[in-house]
Amino acid sequence: MANFYSILLTLVTLAAGLIWLYDAKMKRPARVALIQQAEQEANKTLSAEERERLAPQGTIAEFAQSVFPILFVILILRSFLYEPFRIPSASMMPTMLAGDFVLVEKFSYGVRDPLFRSELFATGLPQRGDVAVFKYPVNPQVDFIKRIVALPGDRIIYRNKTLYIEPACETRNESCPPLQVIKQTIQPQDEIYFNRTTPLQRFTEQLGDVEHEILVDPSVASRAAFYYQQPGTAMDEWVVPEGHYFMMGDNRDNSEDSRYWGFVPYDHLVGRATLIWMSLEFERGADSWVPQWFPSWIPSGVRWHRLGTVE
Missing domain, CATH: 2.10.109.10 (Umud Fragment, subunit A)
Known part of the structure; x- marks a missing residue:
């Protein structure tokens, strides 16, 4: 299917972006509030490691945040600028x-x-x-x-x-x-x-x-x-x-x-x-x-x- 990868890349990029957006708007404020409360009680600024241990970001949301920018750039390049063909x-x-x-x-x-x-x-x-x-x-x-x-x-x-x-x-x-x-x-x-x-x-x-x-x-x-x-x-x-x-x-x-x-x-x-x-x-x-017995797709x-x- 010639357009399969374009559709798949678009959907995956959209899904990653929506997960990241949901976490940023709905989950992150609660994590920030929890960290601020802990810092006030301890009367000190928590380190990045302490913050992560106290209010960790979900694994799926963290992964979506990491891959979305990469997928977005690839989507723009592949959809509107250049695409490789064999x-x-x-x-x-x-x-x-x-x-x-x-x-x-x-x-x-x-x-x-x-x-x-x-x-x-x-x-x-x-x-x-x-x-x-x-x-x-x-x-x-x-x-x-x-x-x-x-x-x-x-x-x-x-x-x-x-x-x-x-x-x-x-x-x-x-x-x-x-x-x-x-x-x-x-x-x-x-x-x-x-x-x-x-x-x-x-x-x-x-x-x-x-x-x-x-x-x-x-x-x-x-x-x-x-x-x-x-x-x-x-x-x-x-x-x-x-x-x-x-x-x-x-x-x-x-x-x-x-x-x-x-x-x-x-x-x-x-x-x-x-x-x-x-x-x-x-x-x-x-x-x-x-070797001759290797799969034919190996160059x-x-x-x-x-x-x-x-x-």
């Missing part, structure tokens, strides 16, 4: 690998409350080329991460593994931009990626102001028959509705994205991926220090060279 699959290779941990900027596309995800106020709009985390439209309880390829009103074609975009235009006249071929420039294979035994071709692509790399599997034929069919368009063509976005993975032939299930509503966006802050490797070769190494900003 990349579970290969759909965004080579930009992101399975085992990468990314930091997502939550306020990039509006500030939302952590429980109901209602927008509190707008802060910015998605841009073509952004790598974004969003609620999977087919099952909003699951988080997906893909690249924003097309914006509201754009016409997009993906044919013969080539991307075409006609940017949105309010008035269709001579000043409107024409259908553009998104040029792919093949890159040298300094680091080869595979789909099983097939080496993948590596290209650079320019989307808006963002230049990034994609992978294409030459052994995979067109899958247009499985594409999401939008009424009134060709099999491999889509027009992005208002308030929606078209997402694609950088590993073009190994990505379940908008080509297969349609568009992402604006209110499903979680944030923009900005930084790879950790990258763990889980593959175990013959020379791995991790076998850290890919330090991958740490940095997301392109």
